[in-house]
Amino acid sequence: MNYDVVVVGAGPVGSTAARYAAKHGAKVLLVEEHSSIGSPVGCTGLLSTRAVAECDLRPSDEFVFNSVRGAFVHAPDGQSLPIDAKQAKAYVVSRKSFDRTLATLAVEAGVELSLRTKAVGLEKTGLEKAGLKAETETGRKESTKEGRKKDPFVKLKVLRNGKPETINAGVVIGADGVKSRIARYAGLGMPERVLPGVQVEAPYASEDSDFVELFPGSQAPGFFAWTVPLNERISRIGLAVEPKLLGQGETPVSCLQKFLDSNPHVKARYGGGMLDFVVGGIPIGPPEKTCTDGVLVVGDAAGQAKPTSGGGVYPGALAAKIAGRIAAEAALEGNTGSGRLSEYDRLRRKALGKELDIGMKVHDHIGKLEDRQLNELIASLNTPSILETITEYGDMDHPSVVLKKLVLSGNSLRLMKAFGTFVRTCF
Numbered sequence: 001m002n003y004d005v006v007v008v009g010a011g012p013v014g015s016t017a018a019r020y021a022a023k024h025g026a027k028v029l030l031v032e033e034h035s036s037i038g039s040p041v042g043c044t045g046l047l048s049t050r051a052v053a054e055c056d057l058r059p060s061d062e063f064v065f066n067s068v069r070g071a072f073v074h075a076p077d078g079q080s081l082p083i084d085a086k087q088a089k090a091y092v093v094s095r096k097s098f099d100r101t102l103a104t105l106a107v108e109a110g111v112e113l114s115l116r117t118k119a120v121g122l123e124k125t126g127l128e129k130a131g132l133k134a135e136t137e138t139g140r141k142e143s144t145k146e147g148r149k150k151d152p153f154v155k156l157k158v159l160r161n162g163k164p165e166t167i168n169a170g171v172v173i174g175a176d177g178v179k180s181r182i183a184r185y186a187g188l189g190m191p192e193r194v195l196p197g198v199q200v201e202a203p204y205a206s207e208d209s210d211f212v213e214l215f216p217g218s219q220a221p222g223f224f225a226w227t228v229p230l231n232e233r234i235s236r237i238g239l240a241v242e243p244k245l246l247g248q249g250e251t252p253v254s255c256l257q258k259f260l261d262s263n264p265h266v267k268a269r270y271g272g273g274m275l276d277f278v279v280g281g282i283p284i285g286p287p288e289k290t291c292t293d294g295v296l297v298v299g300d301a302a303g304q305a306k307p308t309s310g311g312g313v314y315p316g317a318l319a320a321k322i323a324g325r326i327a328a329e330a331a332l333e334g335n336t337g338s339g340r341l342s343e344y345d346r347l348r349r350k351a352l353g354k355e356l357d358i359g360m361k362v363h364d365h366i367g368k369l370e371d372r373q374l375n376e377l378i379a380s381l382n383t384p385s386i387l388e389t390i391t392e393y394g395d396m397d398h399p400s401v402v403l404k405k406l407v408l409s410g411n412s413l414r415l416m417k418a419f420g421t422f423v424r425t426c427f
């Protein structure tokens with residue numbers, strides 16, 4: 001079997017990368033180890049309106065449960081900061097239906113989808129030789145038309161329905177999630193850190209189902225806890241943590257149990273039990289290089305989740321479109337060496353690099369604050385003019401914009417004291 005591009009992993013990022021490779025003329029195979037798209041789910045399913053648009057989708061009843069227009073940020077001392085954008089800013093989705101919608105688009109664009117097909121190895125053959133041949137003998141353009149290589153560039157070993165097979169690919173895109181085998185097989189680095197997350201979907205009497213609730217502080221060391229309403233009766237309640245900040249004997253599950261049992265605000269609304277239980281890892285801090293000869297990695301496989309919120313669908317989809325296009329172009333040119341594919345590294349860094357770098361600094365700074373410092377910071381934000389700035393410039397995909405505005409506005413000495421020096425170091 002020969003393909004120009006083989007994408008491993010039919011999550012939102014893999015389906016988008018495959019669709020873009022097909023749109024750019026490549027013969028594409030998308031392989032998924034599970035027998036069903038979008039399952040199991042490891043996600044809260046809170047997607048900004050921009051994330052949905054970045055996937056070329058319109059919000060639809062097919063996958064949207066609810067839309068939210070803001071957040072209540074609950075400080076450890078119980079004070080609540082209301083942030084109200086007064087218009088829908090994000091959707092709460094069924095990830096299963098969302099992922100299936102994206103896989104359908106990929107198939108409609110000409111992608112061949114193979115379920116129960118697990119990537120188990122990767123071998124590179126003849127990459128440089130074929131690349132050189134294509135360039136010196138016929139030139140790039142001609143080689144696209146006539147010199148389509150017969151010899152395989154990358155041999156992807158898979159188990160299809162449990163049976164070993166080899167698939168030949170011009171380029172393999174690893175979109176195989178946080179535990180990416182493709183990154184490992186290709187000798188690419190791993191994300192800097194993985195934040196373990198746990199979540200239940202459970203009966204929860206929302207204060208207002210147009211708002212998510214965020215709980216930074218020691219109940220979720222190094223990150224935050226959340227409630228995300230599907231409707232006024234059911235929410236997804238979860239948290240993620242920085243493992244190195246967990247106390248003796250603490251685990252993400254024990255933190256969540258404690259949060260449900262003893263946070264006064266949550267305890268009063270949580271109805272007990274659970275309808276769903278999710279565990280997963282959020283990879284933050286992309287490795288320096290996300291491509292090599294014949295292979296590139298994208299999405300969680302490349303540590304592209306936002307360090308401030310843990311959201312990975314928006315940055316992953318953005319990078320997937322670049323990855324799909326570059327992989328297709330390189331394969332059709334017959335030039336799939338790391339030199340050609342590094343165009344992907346350059347472009348995804350240009351699109352995402354700054355925001356992810358600043359996000360990492362914010363993640364580390366906020367994650368290390370003690371509860372009393374968080375109380376002070378959140379109190380310092382609770383003024384009409386600051387809330388107005390947050391409403392106007394707050395953006396869950398580009399948090400650096402509002403940070404910069406807040407510091408430049410300089411309209412609160414208290415905020416400057418709590419946060420100003422740090423934020424200045426980010427820019």
Ligand SMILES: Cc1cc2nc3c(=O)[nH]c(=O)nc-3n(C[C@H](O)[C@H](O)[C@H](O)COP(=O)(O)OP(=O)(O)OC[C@H]3O[C@@H](n4cnc5c(N)ncnc54)[C@H](O)[C@@H]3O)c2cc1C
Nearest residue numbers: 009011013033044045046119177197280299300311312313
């Ligand atoms: C608790 C939690 C909550 C989250 N909440 C949000 C949120 O609200 N919003 C948001 O934007 N992000 C959220 N995320 C992050 C988000 O889930 C990921 O960033 C996103 O799913 C990444 O998409 P992906 O396609 O790169 O990887 P994945 O969605 O993980 O897809 C990878 C696919 O590859 C397949 N695969 C893996 N290995 C192989 C193999 N060897 N062969 C074949 N197939 C393989 C898997 O089965 C899977 O289908 C959350 C994460 C966690 C853990």
